[in-house]
Amino acid sequence: MNHGAGRVTIAGLAEQLGLSKASVSYALNGLPGVSDETRERVLALAEQLGWHPSSSARALSRARSDTIGIVLRRDPSLLGAEPYYMSLLAGVESELAETGQSLLLRMVGTDSGQEVAAYRRWSAEARVDGVMLFDITFDDPRPRLLEELGLAFVLHGNREAVAPGKVLLYDARADAGLLVEHLASLGHRRALHIAGPAEFEHEQDRRDAVAARGEELGLAFSFAASDYSMESGERIAAELLTADTSITAVLTSNDLLALGAQTALTHAGREDVAIVSWDDSLLCRLGTRPITALDRSPEEQGRRSTRLLLDQLAGRPAFDRRARPSRLVPRATSIRAGEHAAR
Template sequence: MAKETIAGLAKRLGISKASVSYALNGQPGVSEVTRRRVLDLAEELDWYPSASARALSRSRAGAVGVVLSADPLLIGTEPYSMALLAGIETVLAEGDMALMLRMVGRDPAQERATYERWAGERKVDGVLVFDHLLDDPRPALLDRLGMPFVLHGAPETGVPPAFSGTTTDHAADAATIVEHLHDAGHRRIAHVSGPHRFVHEEERVRGVRERAAAHGMVVVQYEADYALLAGHDAVMTLLRAREEPVTAVVFGNDLMAMGGLLALRGLGVRCPDDVAIVSWDDSLHCRLASPSVTALSRNPGTQGRVAAGLLLALLDTGLVQAESMPHSELVVRSSTAG
């Protein structure tokens, strides 16, 4: 059977096409009785209005864009990213908005080209931006394109925001980890971070270094890329160094922590008796590992929901606002409880 049209619904009900359109799109201009009649008939016929037609009527695309500049294989295995996207999708679904996701690898030109194409073709109403960069060119680009955006995970600065976003107190997270390791007796630790081109990693590195220095602790810094193999290689390098060995390793995410555990196992090093491990992200990986891994619980699902909510509010009101994420909690497990 051919799909019913708005004109067909109007004819069945004996009302105008405009009244049907107003009722279906939740717009004023019809009584509640008429709106109910239209919606009941649409439900009876299992009929939904065309998404493209609705978008045109609202002068919106009805979609939000996300461009992820990372290896797609890494994103697909990283619980943090998956939980973050799930939180975003939850809010967008409630607002009857679609999520347009693009994975462009590590080429910044591809990310820029995606934003330009979306803006030119009016594919999305706004975008969520992740991994704030040092001297990040994206806010200026999106402003030039007239593309509303929300930046997720910027550090807290204490000044009014120039654009909407979520903020995180990375120094507080760093202090939580370092205090735990200090209380456990560690005095020489390693910090295997993500790429330093990210503002949040710069903040984490600074936070770990400063809190450790306050306790007279030594921090050996190692820059990696969040992958399982990177965590493995970091531990192999750190433990084979001729310098005094570290007694604990802080990893920038759970995948690197798992790689570190595998390296310790291969070297015959006991965790936590010889080397303790902490992950900056908690996940099922950390809970099921042997030994289970102490980790920061940062609730990426909630972060995704807040970021998406800020973008929808920006689209509706034009209001620029920042929302601080709750402080992370350290879930202490066997990897530091020796």
């Protein structure tokens, strides 16, 4: 066996140690299924041969799976209620179909430990060539983990520094500008922003951008975090609009929150409150009062992030690392301050 670091393979390590390839993979990736003694033997030989987790996982397994992976921390029973992700996944699938590759999707609830375990398992078993990340948190451990595992990845976000060259970039400031400028043009001076979970970087970026543009235009915002659900939107809108009757507009971070806020306003008999959503979908277009929303082209986002990942795997420079600019779609909830919705 050649002891050069560039020639190390799972099969070679397994043959020299008298172990199965699966046992070597589990030991190298810190997975259960091997004894402590076996793990120490594998790691000792790997170190002797110059193996390093951050650079050698692909060298250990030359075979390509022609599969990319996505792990969503979502309740599987609720995913169908999130049009954004359904459209984005459709874009991923359509791009992969053109290249003859596959998507491996896992939904693991809200347990981050299960997500990490899925990446470790996929790496050990060579199940995927790369993965996509969503909902980046502050000090998110996943990019570093994937680098250590040698798995290619791209992520959706607003901050290039999180993983230089691997981010499909959104323009939170431009999106916030479209929404806030629209409300200001309708004469609103007090608004409620129902945001998503505070631990997500993109929600902080949105909140900062909304507040800054609002201040420039004389539109003051109150903020409330949520879990993106319709129930959360309904509860927050009911509570805060009752507590502050000077609020005449609601901006929400997704379509489900907007639908919940609209339900609360309908129950309260409030027809004088404008609603705008950061995400557009069929939900915003239905009903007696269709909701004004940003068309962010989630299917195209899925296609672009897939191309970015495939370019990375092929060693090609990325053709385009920016999401398509959003466009505002005004609908019935674009109500002027002091006016009532048209019946």
